[in-house]
Amino acid sequence: MNGLPRLGIDFGTSHTVAVCQWRDGGGQPLLFDASPLLPSAVLVDSQRRLLVGRDAQRGARADPAGFEPYPKRRVDEGTILLGGAEIGVPDVIAAVLHRCAGEAARVAGRPVAEVVLTHPAAWGPRRRAVLTGAAARAGIDAPVLIPEPVAAAVYFTTVHGVRVPPGAAVVVYDLGAGTFDVAVVRREGETGWSVLACDGFDDLGGAEFDELIVDRLRDRFRDQDPETWRRLTDPTTATDLRERTTLWDEARAAKEQLSRNSAAGVHVPFYGVEVVTREEFELAARPLIERTVNLTVSTLERAGVSPGAAAGLFLVGGSTRMPQVATQLHRRLGIAPTVIEQPELVVAQGAVTAAAAAFVPPPPIQPHAAPPQVSNPPERPAPPRKRRRRLAVAIAAAGTALVLAGGAAVYFLTDRESFPLNAIGQTNHGVFESAELAAFARPWLNEVTNCNRMGPGIYGGTVTEYVQCTGSDGSWNVQFRALTDISQRDASRQHRKVGYQGRPQSYTGERPESGQRIDYMYEQQYPVIYWDDDTSAMVGDLQGDLGATTEELAPIWAARVT
Template structure:
């Protein structure tokens, strides 16, 4: 799969739509509006808005149009039907993808769609157009029989052997012969079993005829004629057939004024006999059409939503193989299609062989870097200018009192400035115009150079901050270097990790990674303002005391520092809503000249945590299977 990407698989061939996402090797069924599967139907309201996932209109409504299944309209999409079938399918795909993204919180990087085997270039092209309109990647298409085979066998089929797929989940029953190959499955033959025969309608006709026979002799001629089975009666029979899997009898509601009838297993068995005979003949016919015999079959796979009594036994009698039954596996096709397309989608290009579109560097692109650089210099200058220098005979400096944690913040902000500059490297030109004739460096190369330069340049600038402080106060360099360089080094290590691993990120994920790596200048500006106010409150003579604390200015500064700390440590809106007021009030209450250093250290920890989270996010995208492997290893160790 694409490194760090989410693969979405959608099954459009079953009686209800099912979708599965593969995130870092973990398969997750997508809940579609709170349901495990979703109906194919779409309602178009008078405003033209699409409402996917409905069974029909609850009551007649003027201006509303119900489409039972947009996929059924694709065969006529070129003939200008009353509705745009491609647009309907695009709305359906967009809705499913939106539900998946809401559930896993990661954009879709690759799309797989299960389609009927009869689809050729025309309808496959319509599906590709629909995915493009929905803003999704071009879909990899897997036929339903191949997806069933991949799910049932997990890929353990010898090359060259054949499988018989009997899909009775939707009417009519479809038989397909597949031959396994290194590239997947090749379809040798396919055949439908009695397309005109419907078991539910046969049962409905049988129950209506039996109900008429039980009526009094005075019944009218109109009542004596069985009426066609309507939708409500067919749905009642489907429910009864499902109930017969656990009980011998089930009620069926007949059209008024007839009383309810009772459906038994014997009724279903009797009605299924003609269908079973047709199925046995169709199996033998499809084996002949595929030019294989029973000895060439390695297995039979059978799927049905409602049991057809005797069907599995007929398959055993004709093929000599006991079928692998997939009853009740709603996501079988979606999962099987994911397994088949995994190898293909693993070849997705990465940043190492991708060149993102680039633009000439503008002043507004440097806004974050400029703001962060100004904040860093402001914190450094205030630390030096407010230092209390103790001298002897106005010549020799014997002691200096300044805020070492504030000096550390200046060093960390220097590294943050380097991150902001490195963020520009993959997408901007420093000067001049692009030349299409010359080969452009890949995005991975630019990321590597940019973040390595950030690690070295930011550390060097932090060391210069320490040396500049020692020179300004004329009292050695060691303590100041420890704080400026020590605060910057963890961020520099994270930048080096990013430089080494980010080039492996899949190309579809680069835009999201770039959005995540942009340093937020606003929290840093808020923190700088708060730090300056805190330091001013401590160094003012006499101190401002309007609140019973070291001063209103200091309390306001501490509150701003708390806000910046909360904004830096979390990206979640909910978490920020809770922590921002809590830390702001807490910092303002506890602020004194003795606690200011602890509050500054807390902000330093927040900056380090931001860099660690960014490095971890980069590692997850570059090596998506590592986290899953570690969890499995931890689980096995715990079990042992």
């Protein structure tokens, strides 16, 4: 790590939190309009400026067509139509990140030296590439990426002092304003974390609980005066639009008050004040919270961890302040949740803490669905991850690791190999089980940002170990496999020649000394360079993004093999 000032940014669906450390000691949350919560909203105004946060929210009252309240939900789209202009998603996200970096520089009195960005654990290379691309547009060079539940685990065990013994797993339950995420993470020795499983809902967050209060008010007033209520639900004038915003602000404030009090008054525009009780709110909220609790239980099951074996349950996100959340979780899991005063700040604080401790960031786990098993199916490369609305992820007894290291300038040498590994390379090296596959992959390990141990049976039983890593720029991934024997390696060669019409050629190099290289297109869309070792059953696949060519991949492969 480079030093101070350092900045951790938790880019959230509804809000973004930034924590800056500009002197020795802990980091401090940055304030935006006197609040540590910066709305992630953006607006293209009439002068074609990108406004962020509350500036964007205020501008939206006059120009809603230029407003995007949840840019994180648009991460899979190339562009967004705002105010009649097509704006690239990375540019929209960059506006939020730039606001954070600018405020950090203002507070610290100088530009930040290092930035840590957090992201959902299930985000694949393409989404992470969008995030790093946005950071580059915001003037943030080479940010470190850390999965959100890992940052949370670092915070609770480092800053908050929760003791988690090596090998034990904890649950990170994150109910934010816009989404719900749950992850099971395991302590690896004294210095690491593994993400065993994660899941979530993109359509369940604090906003859905606000809607419960609005629904309660609708039932009270709509039949009384349908036309006036329609002005709040379908505004056609600037005045009505402001009043609708007021209604939803009041609903959110009432929900927050009900976390502390037994009743809350809600100012309903055009109507007056209506009282909502905690009892009726909790009755309406119970099914939503039960959804999150059920998903937490199933995520523990996929991780292979029984509730009784979990060493902790960490609550993250502002919506976990609702008392019913902790109550239902405790009742169902039998674990007393760890709750703090400001759960919205946990992830960003954990990111800064990880950087300050010189943590090497862990590789985020990759969503994966195993194909149906048939008798002796051919081993094949993993396709690029095509994300649905949200995918459950589970990797049994494996996954990603976060480890302490001395810094990027420290190199590690082993007796067996002379190729030096830096701190990141040493972390990736630790993912491999067999020394032979680790040696085959070693020349790549300093320059990949995530290595994940995948299930060995995924490709028809010919694989004894399978590790997938992603290139540092997110535009390619590389897959290393140890096959059962030389005959399976030969079958792998033949399948690429015949099944994929690959172009074979022999090669000589340093790592390994000789083997077969076969260039082909996977699904006629994704370029792949396959290579293997004449003297072993180790094979690799270097795979590029949609639209790339094997010619573009060739220099990447050659620099590490020949």
